[in-house]
Amino acid sequence: MSSDLQTKLDILKTSSVSSNCLKLFPVGKKRTQRVCVGDNEGVTQAFAIKKGSVNTSFKTLAQGKPIKGVELHKSRVFYACGQTVRGVSKKGKEFYRLDSNISEDATGMAVRVPSLWLSGNYILYHYVDSVEKGFFMSPDRINTSAPHFDSNDPGNDKVFVGCQDRKIRIVRNTDCDGHISTEGGVTSLLVNEEQKTVYYGTESGHVVAMQMQGNDSSAKWKIDSEKSGVNEMMLYDINGDGKDEIIIARNDGSLEIYSFLSGNEPTRILKRSLDESITCVQAGKLISPEFDDILVSTFSGRLIAFTNHQYNSTSTPTSTFGFLDDKKKVVGLSKTERISNLQKELEGLEDKLAKVKVNYSKLSSEIVAVHCQYETKASFILDTKEAFYRLNVESDVHLEMVIIRSEIALDLLDSSGDNNVVVSNITVDEKKDGSSKFIASFRFTDNCKRIEILLRTYEGKYGAIEAYTIPKLNPKISKIHQFHVKPLSLHERMDDEKAKTFIQNRPLNKLTVSGSFTLSEVHSWIGLCVEGIPDKVSDDEVVYYFHSTFQETCLVIRLKRGEAVVESDNITAISVVEEVVTKAATDRKTKVNISFDINDSSFEYVLNLLYPKVEYQLSLSEKVKLIDALKEIQLQEEDVSFLSKEFKAILEEADQLLEDSKYQTKRLDFLNEILIRLFLDCIKFKRKNAQVYLPSFKQLLESRKYTLESIVKSFKQF
Template structure:
C-alpha cells in the first residue's frame, strides 16, 4: 500500500442510500468542489469547506419524502451542474443556488428506485418498471421480470445514441435502446452497482457484485459485442460492493479505482491507461484499505477540503460525510501563516467545547422533560421511535453458508435469533458480540434460540449460519436498539427447502439426469409461485407466457436443477436424486393444500448415481483426511518434541504435520463441520435413492455411516453399486 490518506469529517446528515451524494464538477482541475447530498428525511443540501475545514452550507431544503437518488445533469457539452433528485414518484431539479427549476411528477405505480440523467433524457427505474423520458415526455417503458438494482447509460462517442444498462437481480445486465432489449449479458453473481468511467468514450462500464468482485465490460455499440475483464477477484470474506468511482488521486494522469463496500471498507486500486483512455488491465495493486465499521453508501474522488489536494469523499449509511485527503499536516502548516496557527487552533477548541456543553445541557433538559411526560400521573404518551433497519442476507459461494448483515443508525443492544428449523450458527471474526445459546423445546416450535449481546456503540452485526436442504421454515430476528423507550423490531427471513441453490444461466448438458414430470390443472403463475417458495433467487415475474426455464446450481455438492414449466405441465431435471425428492415432496404438498389433482412421472437414472458419487467422493476423502491429520497432530503435540534428534525420528508425514501445524489447525477450525454436513447429504441421498425404488434402508444406516467415515477411493462406489445390484435381484 502506497497511498497515505488522513480522515477529515465534514457533515452528519440523515440516513442515506446508494447514489444519494454527488460532487459538483469544476472547469479547472483540482479546484475546490461542492458536495450535494440527499437523505431519507427528504433534506437536500449543498455544502463546501473552507481552508479551516469548516462547512459552508450553500442551500438546504426542508424535510419531505425520502430521497432515493441524486444525479447531476445539464445540456450536452456543458458542465453538468444541475441537481436532480428522486423523491417518491417525483423528480425535482435544483440549480447551484437551490432554486427549483423542475418539478416533474412521473405518475409511476411504484416509487423511483434508480435515476440517471443524460442531456434531455431522464431514465427512471422502480423495482420492475423502466421508463425513459425525453424533455419530460414519456418516450417508452419496459417491464422487467427481475428486480432492477441499478441503472446507468452509455453515450457512444460522436453519436447521439443513449444505451441504457440495467443491473438486475437475476444475474444479468440488460442493454436497452429505444426501450427494447438489445443485449442480455449473463453474469456469475448478482450485480450491485454500475459506474461509467469518465474517460470511457461511452463504451465501457464498471460493475460491482455482491460477492465483492469488480468487472469491466467493453461494449461495441455497433454490433452489441461485449467483452468482460475481471478487475478485482473474489477473495474469502470479501463484502459486497456498494459504490464505485474512478479518479486521478496522484495527479499523474492515471485514474485510480475507488471501491466502497457493505462492511464499511474503502479500497483504492491502481489502474492503467492506454492511449490516454481508461483501461482495466493490471488493476491488482492495492494502494489503500481501511474499514470504517459502517456501510459505505457513496464514494467519490474530488477536491473538497482544499484546492490542489485530492481526496476520497465518502458517505456512510448513517449519514456521516467525511474525506480521506492526501493533504498532510505539513501541507496544512505550510499553507497557513505560522503566527496564526496557535490562535486559530485555540479558537476552534474553545468553540467546540462551548458547542459540546450546549448540546449536553439541551440533551439533559429534553431527557428530564421526556421522563416527566411518561410517568403514570402524566397525560403525556410514550412514543416508540421509528427505527430503520439496513439488512441484507446472501448465500456465500465460498462455503455455502448464509451471511445476514444488520445495521442500525443507533447502537444495537442485543439481537435475538429464533427459528423453527435447525440452523447452525457460526462464528464471524468481525463480530464482537457475546453469544448465549438456549436449549430449545421442539414442542414449542423452537429449534434455534440464541442471543447476541453487542458491545458498546455497535451499529452493525454480521450473523453467519448453515442450513440443511429439505428443511424449510422461518428465521426470526428480534433487534433491540439502545434507545429509550425500549423497543424491538422483528425481521423475518424465509429459509427455502432448496436453500443452497443459486440461479445460473448454463449447465453441463452431458450430465445424466433424473426427471420428474408433473401434470395437473395448475396455471403457470401458480407453478412459478411454488418454485419461488422452494428455491431462492427466483424472479418475481414470469418472463415467458408459453414456457419458462430456470437453472439452479447447488453450491456445496455442485449439482444442477433445471425447471421447465408452462400451464398444466412442469418438468424438473437434476443429477441429484435428493433434489428431485425435495421438489416432489414440496410440490405435492402445495398441490394437496390447494386441492389440485396432479400426476407424477419419475425417471431415475442409474448413471446419475455414479456421477453423483464421483462428485462427492473426493470431498469426503479430503474431509476424512483432514480430521485424521488433526487427530494425529494433537497426539504429536502431546509428545512434546523438543530437540532435533527426536524430530528426525518421526516419519516425513508427521514432520510435515508439525511444520504446518498452524495451517492444519486453521483448516480444521474452518472446515471441521463440513464432514458431518457431507455425511448428512450422503445419508439423505442413500435414503432417497432407495425410497424411489420402494425400499426402506433405515436399518442399514449405521453400516452406511461407518463406510462413509472410513471412505477410501472406490469404497463409496462399491457400496452403492452393490446396493443397486441387490435391489435389481
C-alpha cells in the same frame, strides 16, 4: 502524488444515506469542489469546506421520504424523492418539478438533459422534456441503472439496468436489446463512455469490467469476490499517474483503490476500513486544490473524507489549526477559533436537549413511549465459495443485542470475529416452542453498529429466519428483519453458456410434471424451491440452470404451459422439487401428473463428488495427532526433506488443520445428514422399506470407519 490517504476526517452528520445520493460539483473558482448529499429523511443539502469548516450553500426541508438519487447537470441539482423529481439551483432555489405517474416510490434516477430515467422496483420509466416516452418492465428486481450517452447520436442513448437475477439488461427506447450475464445480483454500475467499458459490482463482491461492442461484450478483467457486496464505484486518478484508478465502496465498510500498474489487470494499492457500511463514494478536490481526497457516506449518515492532508498535532493555542500542505503551510482555523466554535455548538445542543427533555417529561406522565427513531438494515446472502450464508445486520446507532430465531435447524459457524461479542446458542425446548428450531443471541460488550453472522442451512428444510435488533436506546424496543429460506437454499443460478458445459456427460434423473396449469402458476411453484427464479416471466418457455455450491451437482428446470421438466444428477434435488410442487398444486386444488425417470448411475456419481469432503473430515483427527510430533522433528532436524509428501503436507497445513478440527464434529454431522437424505431418497424412488435398510446405514456412518466403497455398496443393495 501519494495515494496513502492517511488522514480520516469526519465532515458532516446527516441521517442515513442511500447509494447514488452523494455527488461533487465541478471545480469552482477557488479550484475546490462543493458537495451535494441527499439523505433518508428527504433532505438535500450542498456545502463547501472552507478554512477547515463546513460552509452550507443550501439545505432543503425534509420531504418525509428518502432521497433515492442525486444527479448534477452543470451547477444544478436533480433529486428523486418518492414519486417526484425536483431540480434546484446551486443556491437551493427550486426551478424544476416532475410529478411522475409511477405507482411506487422511485428507487433510482439518471439524468441527461433533456432525458430522465426513473426506476422503480421492476419498471424503468423514460422521460424527455418531462414527457413520458415509455417504460421497460424488468422480469426481476432492478437494483441499479447507468445511462450510456452517444455524443454522435442522442437518439442512440441507452441504459444499462442491473437486476437481481444476475443480468445486466441493455435498454434502448424502452426495449431490451440484449443482456450481460453476471456472477451475482448486480448492485453497482459504472459506464466509461470514452473507452466503451461497463464496470459492474455484485452483491457477492465481484467487480468486472466489460468491453462493449454494440450489444456484444467481453470481460476485460475481474476482481474476485472479497466476500462483501459492492455498494458504489467510481473512476478517478487519485495518485496523479495519468491513469484512472477504480475506487470501490463495500457493504462491510471497506474502501479499496485498484490501480493498473502493469498491463490491464487491476492491483489493489490501498484499503481502508470503517465500522459500518459505505453507501457512496466520490473523489475530488474537497479541502485544498493541491490535494485529491476521497469522500464517503456511511449507513448512519456520516460523511468522512480520506485525505493526504496532515493534522498539526503540535499546534499551540496561538498557532493555526488544520492541515499541512506539501510546503508545510498550515491551512484552516486557529485552534482557539475551533475550540470556540465547538463550545458554541455544544451549548446549542445542550439547549435543544433541555427542551426535548421538558417535552418528553410532559408526555411521559400520561403516555408510555414505545418508539425510538433509528434505522436498521440486514442482508442474507449465500457465499458461493464456502456454501454458507452471511447474515449482516447493521444499525445507525450502537447495538446492545442481536437475536436470531429460525423455524428451521441451522448451523452457527461464526460471527464477525469480534472479541466484543458474547454469543449464546440457546437450546430450544420444542415442547414449549414447537415453531423454533434455532435461537442464538449476540450481546455487544463495546460500542458496535454492525455484525456478520455465518450460518449454514440444511437443504430440504425451509422456513423463516428472523433477526431482532435491540439498540442502546431508551425505551427498549426492537426491529425485526425476516428472511425466507427455500428448500434448495445452497443452489446457485448459473449462466446458460457455462451451465451447458457444466452438465455435459452427467447421469441425470428426470422429473416431469404435467397438468392443466399456466406457465405463471408452475413458475411460481418452482420459485418456492430455489433462489434465483425471477418473480415474473414474459416468455412462452423458460430454462433455468443451477448448481449446488456444496455438492457441485447440477439442476436444470424447463417450464412451459402445462409442463415442467426438472433434471438433476442429485436425486435429493428431484425429491425436494417434487414435494414442494405437489404441495403447492394441492393447495391450489390443481390436478397434476408426476412421472420419474431415475438413472441408477447418478447415486455413485454424487457419492464420488461428496466423499472427498467426508474423507477429509474422517482423517482430520489422525492428522491433528501427528502435528506436535512432526513439529518436534522439524525443530531437531534442519532438513525434513526425508519426510513423506503426506507428512510434509500436514506440516504446511498445520494451522488450517487445527482450525478445522474445532468444527470437525459439526461438519461431519452435516455431511452425514446429506448422506442419510440421499439414502432415503434412493429408497423412496426404489419403492423399498426404509425401516429395513436405514438402521444399518446409520450404524455405518456412526462408526466413522466407512469408505467410499462401503457407502456405494449400501446404495447398491436394493
